[in-house]
Amino acid sequence: MLSLMTFIPLVGMVIVFAIPRTQTTLIRWVSVLATFLPLLIGIKLYMDFDRTTSAMQFVERVPWISQFNIEYYVGIDGLSFPMILLTVLLSFLCIFASWGIDKGVKAYHAMFLFLEVGMLGVFSALDFFLFFVFWEVMLLPMYFLIGIWGGKNKVYAAIKFFLYTLFGSVLMLLVMLAMYFYSEPHTFDLLTLANLHPFSGKLIELFGYQLPLDKLFWVGLFIGFAIKVPIWPFHTWLPWAHVEAPTAVSVILAGVLLKMGTYGILRMNFPILPEATLWAANAMMILGVINILYGAFCALAQTDLKKLVAYSSVSHMGYVLLGMASLTTAGMNGAVLQMFNHGTSTAMLFLMVGILYERAHHRWITKPDGSRGFGGIASVVPFYTAIMGIAVFASLGLPGLSGFISEALVFLGAFSKPEYQTYVVIGALGIVLGAAYLLWMFMRVFLGPLNEEYQSLADMNLREKLYMAPLCFIVIYLGIFPMPVLDLMGASLAKLLSIFP
């Protein structure tokens, strides 16, 4: 089932390649189908998923390269499954959001489908080698998607994204190799590594120093994942990539790719290197707080709508970090739920900004020359304003919408540890700042007297309403009743926590 889900988009890509490039409508509908089938499988898996066990489910295991014990080994648990659901959902919706692409339609959709293969692969891989392959494979389509279909500074944004991520990955590659050769028996199997913890107490020589193996591994992996999250100070690629990318790609970047970083930390650093995790928990907490505040302050200063949303992601991923580092049940559940919720709410924000950009061809709240950008457009596009309102409030964590529950859980978890209370108090400022930059943006763009330039701005069309509807529904539903997602991950997170004293 999992392989089918992962590779249907690949089949779709091959078919898209076979279609002549002038048949754009056909290409689009093939892509719709190639992303819809994984979504259906995702729903089927959701119904079959056993919520009581922490074991891997729907496991598929085939030897791949026997010399190195490399296997094609996939499976999902409560940690990866929410991310898979998020991926299949957003990929499907993004095809509709890409309807406006008119240059290189064929190549665009082929790349997009390839990207989905990589994302699903990362979340389902249980073999480190396989994980790494999927992790890197994602970069290739991403580079082209940003570089070809991006905005004005696309070339710079694309190479910056690529270089940063590759820098992280090569560190991961070294850790992967070292884990293989320093474990006995040599293995890339993530679950075996997590059961054995073979690295504690060993030393390794680097530049003439004897360093503890597990801490070195932890740091190497963490940098690799931190770049993806992105955790300050590795975040500088994000505003460029998110802003320059076409709408659908920004959605995938913010909605799915950022979660891979935190997912990786939870999948590898925590279970395989628990002692080093305890050693680093405090540092993660501090980084989380920095992320929250830094992202929020940067967002506050933006005059470009998309950049504001991009920096809000930095801030929101800080909450995830805070929850993870607390190592408490509430904190962890909050963190994973926040990963899911941020995926949906930030996707909404990016999609909405994209819709506005398609009509107005700019995104300025205040134009660079100081004049007024958008203003008072609520009276022209009431429906758009309403949806944007939902997205904004979900993102800033208004009770009753999804963001509130995950943020509350995160703070609850972190606050229950006395040593972290100071951080929580400082971090909670992020909520206030979040409300500030989002509401201030909302006020400047939608409220107040109408800027006459936008007198004839068109409201959302049916296609746009249709692809926003599922996200609105999820954001509201999970705000009232988060159990459908919390249920999925409970058992797995409990097991993950059980290894920490």
Next chain:
Amino acid sequence: MQTELIKNLLLFGPEVTIVAFLVALFILDATFPKSRGSYLGFAIVLMASLCGIWITCQLGSQPETPFFSGMVIHDGFGRFFRYLFFVTVAAASWVAFQSKEVDSKSRTEFALLILCVLFGMNLMAISTHLLMLYLAIETVSIVSFAMAGFKREDLRSNEAALKYLVFGAFSSGIMLYGISLIYGLTGSMQYTEIATYLAANSAQTSVPLTVALLMIFSGFAYKISAFPFHFWTPDVYEGAPTPVVAFFSVAPKAAGFAALIRFIFEVLSVHGTAGNWQLLHPPTLTILSGLAVATMVVGNFSALWQTNVKRIMAYSSIAHVGYMLMGLVTFSYTGLSAILFYLVVYAAMNLGAFWVISLVADCRGGEDLKDFGGTGWTMPVAGACMAVFLFSLTGLPFFSGFIGKFLLFGALVQTPGLLWLALIGVLNSVVSLYYYMQILRSMYFDSSDNPVQVVATRAQIVGIVLLAIPTILFGLYFTPVIQFVERSLTGF
């Protein structure tokens, strides 16, 4: 005595074949001067390669035997390189015969020259005597000078040939001096005899020996274009015809590695216990690791500022030599097999990349980054293959270049105390991403004001795809190649 000679000649079969075809081509060319523009030369090269491969195959059952009084040896290691050379020479000739840069009137000449180089390279891989090695290197070098200057009317091509010649003469002179020092120190030039002498005498790390080795290494460094003997590379690559460069960047480099590996493992080390070697001259590893780091860093960082794609690829080839040298530093079987694997995949991806460059150069008359503008859209298949080659050269997964790096870094991580080298290596591969992506950026993100559309012919597309297939395939499933490499190394 006579039977001894015949037996030796049999073991020398692949090389005898090359010479036979060489002579045949020479006679044919003299008899039918009109055939010069035809594919006759390619047919002969192809036949020579196929026959050579077949004979090498037949010899596979023979045990490891030194022959011609210990001047050369027949073993699995040599066999591996013979295969590699036959295949790359055939592929490179196909590139050359498709290119406009090789004057259609002198195609036969090209075939003659490349067969000569092939002969020399085979000798480099199997020689076990310093004089034999020197002769082999000179055979390759002198013919290479002629190939670099193949475009006789082109000033840059002439400049390339001259630079190549001056540098070659300089470094081979140094090497020869080193060889004479070794002879003076040990009383022999035969590999095993030198090794026996070094093992028996305690003055292993004496200064004269180190000096002699440094001199010999400089000859090798020139051949594989390692720091500090790499300066000729960018200029020669820029000036020489692209198909010739494609060939230079792959085959003679592999031959240099073959000779270097044999030298280090048969002269400077003896078999110790447990299937490992014992190094007779420990400073060698320090020298090699220094060379590896310097070569990678110089190669990668110099490439960043280049605007000519052939110069970029020249520096990239220097960087790749640095990666492969890291494998030597591990001084282990895993390191060795990683190098051999790397040479195989490097041959495919580098030839492929140069082929696409040659395509663009043929259509647009230059190979600057701006000449590549928008070409990715006008030649979709060749463009996609170029992306494959470049990603593979960077070492991204799905492609064989990643497996090459995976094995190399694996060997480094496995060896205690070499993690620092691995760290420098991986950071270098991040740097390399930038300049490879410059090429892709030009091909896909930029549009060009050059009115000439770059379009690939069917024969070229087939060839390029044939090189892209192993580049992808060995990235996904490389067990057979690894097994082949390991078989070649048994008994080494």
